[in-house]
């Protein structure tokens with residue numbers, strides 16, 4: 001779908017930078033002619049975060065894609081922003097390590113983009129989001145200065161934590177050109193994955209909360225509702241929807257028999273049906289693929305908006321029930337899936353392909369879902385960031401004082417408002 | 427009223443190219459279209 005009314009527009013030039021000097025050069029030109037600069041790497045943003053702005057300069061760090069170092073002794077990697085997440089993970093695995101953050105876009109999205117959106121994924125429940133895995137950054141500021149933030153240590157208590165300020169900054173505060181990330185040793189022992197089926201999402205959510213509290217530390221707790229399972233069935237020619245209204249895909253890394261038993265007992269306690277567990281690597285890869293196929297299965301042939309709220313775990317079940325109710329009340333088809341283990345819900349609202357405008361009922365459903373999220377103590381952006389899609393919600397999400405403080409920070413670092421203007425903080 | 431700026435598009439692009447020694451400055455329509463509009467947020471703005 002071609003846009004424009006949303007603030008995106010045709011850029012004047014795409015600059016594929018290859019060096020820090022190039023980045024500084026682009027910023028110098030932007031300052032001289034007052035041009036917006038849109039940092040971009042692999043352009044997989046789902047929130048209109050890296051689309052062009054009319055007359056602006058897309059500064060692409062896609063070609064700065066070298067893994068500069070993998071240090072086994074320090075358990076870290078130093079990379080340029082264009083390195084693809086999956087490529088870094090594979091390179092690390094050759095040395096007995098792995099890079100934990102695993103967005104569904106892992107095979108094609110970049111570390112630079114992941115850092116700038118604070119991307120999450122299926123294993124966030126165990127290993128944290130991108131922010132928990134970044135040790136240091138090198139950034140070019142809007143005025144062309146280079147700054148080195150954080151470093152190679154696992155702990156750091158000196159100065160304000162500016163590294164974290166730039167994680168999730170969505171290209172509005174500076175251009176990230178080098179990143180130091182944590183790598184983890186591959187866990188010993190058996191990894192198991194499995195499926196379990198529940199009556200509905202609310203019941204699944206209760207089971208997930210109990211598993212989280214049990215001490216077994218799962219590395220994946222992914223939830224799919226009945227609509228999503230139905231779409232997957234069509235896509236994969238499977239028959240999971242016959243079984244239930246909600247599916248849980250779980251994984252335990254390096255697990256003992258005792259832990260696996262605790263998990264099974266909890267699933268039984270929360271009335272899970274047809275629990276299937278496998279230690280076979282190929283079968284596990286198929287289950288991960290099943291989860292990844294959820295997106296094309298749901299999006300197939302329809303217009304969609306996929307949302308991204310995160311709730312306190314105790315509010316996951318009420319939220320699941322509320323989403324279903326809103327869909328029912330407004331006659332909107334909603335497919336809900338998400339990283340249930342960390343309270344992250346992705347409802348996808350769909351409407352017919354031949355209808356280019358977002359229907360009013362879909363907008364109203366989203367509005368209700370967002371207000372409910374905030375009422376329940378959640379956030380309307382768990383991992384996909386804000387971009388142009390949600391920056392009108394800054395005031396209710398952040399409140400007046402924090403909204404103002406964010407603008408003060410932006411003004412301090414980018415006084416000419418050149419970097420990704422109107423995105424994130426509007 | 428006619429509004430005109432101090433610099434032409436050509437001035438700006440020439441300056442940009444002079445500043446970018448290692449990378450590439452792309453201005454062909456196909457690249458501009460492709461990189462300006464991704465389709466991941468297919469619903470557009472709400």
Ligand SMILES: Cc1cc2nc3c(=O)[nH]c(=O)nc-3n(C[C@H](O)[C@H](O)[C@H](O)COP(=O)(O)OP(=O)(O)OC[C@H]3O[C@@H](n4cnc5c(N)ncnc54)[C@H](O)[C@@H]3O)c2cc1C
Pocket residue numbers: 038039040041042043044045046049050061081102103104105109110111112113114115116117118119120121122169170171172174175176177295383384420466
């Ligand atoms: C099929 C699909 C599945 C997805 N699944 C997930 C998921 O599971 N979890 C998740 O969190 N996200 C997911 N996403 C969203 C997206 O992949 C992430 O937001 C990702 O982190 C963006 O990376 P990118 O390199 O494509 O960034 P881009 O889209 O290029 O940019 C994203 C943001 O980062 C800024 N930026 C990019 N590079 C730099 C830089 N060098 N310096 C400063 N700012 C920069 C941009 O200005 C923009 O604001 C998915 C997207 C798709 C299409």
